[in-house]
């Protein structure tokens with residue numbers, strides 16, 4: 001009922017974990033049955049290991065949180081050698097989230113993943129707002145975004161998902177440009193750029209000044225963007241943003257998502273993915289759907 | 302995991318004791334110095350969003366307690382939880398205090414006693430030489446004291462206003478204990494001072510650190526501690542760090 005095929009890859013279910021919110025999956029293995037997770041999108045990988053930003057890096061906000069982790073990661077080589085073999089012990093699919101500061105860097109990471117067993121797809125983070133020189137430039141400009149997508153497609157044999165930034169004026173224009181450049185799917189959304197201030201110290205709460213807003217607070221923005229994008233493109237759209245319950249997930253499917261990713265909710269409820277999977281099943285039964293694909297975009301307007 | 306609340310009462314000042322009925326399997330995993338991520342709201346609301354890290358204060362049978370101070374909205378809300386309700390707690394988390402030394406000096410600044418009491422109690426019961434130095438601003442916040450007394454742990458209390466025990470800071474007489482292994486938990490200025498004195502006295506010293514946390518399991522990379530070996534995660538590589546590796 002929940003088995004989902006996207007870009008030639010079969011997923012046990014369409015409920016995945018979002019990059020940067022589930023580590024490499026293994027951190028949560030003692031608390032979550034990874035076999036019940038459709039796919040794990042791992043923490044953003046770069047060609048070289050990266051230390052990340054100076055702390056403090058996180059701040060809680062009403063129904064959400066800001067983060068500026070700065071894309072700390074052990075590098076793609078370490079991932080391939082040490083982490084992929086561990087993840088292969090589980091049935092969940094593995095999506096490698098990657099980033100770089102130039103087209104060449106992105107392509108190099110994609111190339112390092114070429115032919116690697118146990119990596120089922122690549123997700124391009126063109127939207128992370130945290131690193132000053134980071135991916136932002138690609139995500140806000142349709143021409144750059146398309147150029148990047150093409151280069152990565154050329155460098156790899158894996159399906160390529162491009163993850164959209166919400167910090168743009170017209171997300172549809174960018175989504176279309178990326179589709180034309182050959183992306184296999186889109187995911188949306190990444191975090192919304194935000195800021196919080198300590199009024200006693202009169203300083204930003206996060207060392208990096210700005211941070212990405214995530215959690216239930218961003219859900220309505222994400223639903224709207226997934227709706228607009230999925231109407232405009234014919235490749236699958238994966239919904240992300242504040243999904244914490246199965247009801248939230250259903251909203252995204254109705255808005256046109258073919259799969260969803262759960263992010264911040266993992267932090268406050270490690271069982272979120274499992275609960276959403278169960279909830280979706282009973283919702284489908286109750287509403288008379290025989291398969292999740294029938295729910296996708298089934299919005300009555 | 303949802304655990305039934307046995308009691309949640311004010312001990313003194315702004316300090317409360319929350320006790321939950323856990324299961325055998327969870328309790329058997331607990332080592333001294335570890336913590337739990339405690340949900341402070343009900344599951345049908347989303348604010349405040351994240352769980353709060355609290356040190357595992359005591360374990361009796363399957364009962365696990367947390368001694369917490371009301372600090373902001375989350376801990377304030379937690380005081381409203383009543384016996385019989387369920388709270389979600391992910392535990393035990395983090396590394397633990399090395400158990401193989403013979404003489405331990407625990408240095409608690411205020412509610413820092415929350416992260417040290419269980420170690421003091423267990424090591425005392427294991428026949429080790431245990432001394433607790435317990436510092437507070439004044440007598441009305443000494444919430445750990447009844448527990449230290451109940452378990453017969455040798456304790457020296459320091460208050461800044463002299464309203465109880467010795468007058469002065471908890472760091473005042475540290476050099477007298479240089480042949481002990483020190484474990485400190487408390488506010489950052491205190492930890493900094495302890496680290497410096499330990500270096501001067503060449504005492505072995507560990508610090509239990511406190512960082513803002515989102516996940517508590519090593520996934521979000523939000524709880525970074527700066528060390529001589531680069532960034533470490535307070536929730537996995539900590540909360541117990543060797544004092545000499547911590548960069549303040």
Ligand SMILES: Cc1cc2nc3c(=O)[nH]c(=O)nc-3n(C[C@H](O)[C@H](O)[C@H](O)COP(=O)(O)OP(=O)(O)OC[C@H]3O[C@@H](n4cnc5c(N)ncnc54)[C@H](O)[C@@H]3O)c2cc1C
Nearest residue numbers: 353354355356368369370372373374375376415511512513
């Ligand atoms: C390993 C560890 C063990 C701890 N043990 C204890 C204990 O035994 N007893 C106790 O009273 N306190 C303990 N603390 C501190 C406790 O977590 C904070 O006081 C609490 O999170 C404050 O939440 P709040 O909602 O009241 O404050 P708010 O300021 O409203 O919280 C906002 C956000 O900041 C975080 N936060 C705020 N202050 C702290 C802090 N000092 N440390 C970490 N995160 C913070 C909260 O978790 C939340 O995400 C511990 C912290 C850590 C990291």
Ligand SMILES: Cc1cc2nc3c(=O)[nH]c(=O)nc-3n(C[C@H](O)[C@H](O)[C@H](O)COP(=O)(O)O)c2cc1C
Nearest residue numbers: 018019020044067125189190214215241242263264
């Ligand atoms: C702590 C943290 C780290 C993140 N790291 C990444 C990352 O490395 N790459 C990426 O593409 N997105 C990253 N994200 C964004 C999430 O994958 C997701 O798009 C966003 O948080 C919105 O979903 P949510 O509201 O369910 O969390 C991160 C988010 C958080 C909260």
Ligand code: FES
Nearest residue numbers: 517519521522536
């Ligand atoms: S709190 Fe998430 S990594 Fe430590």
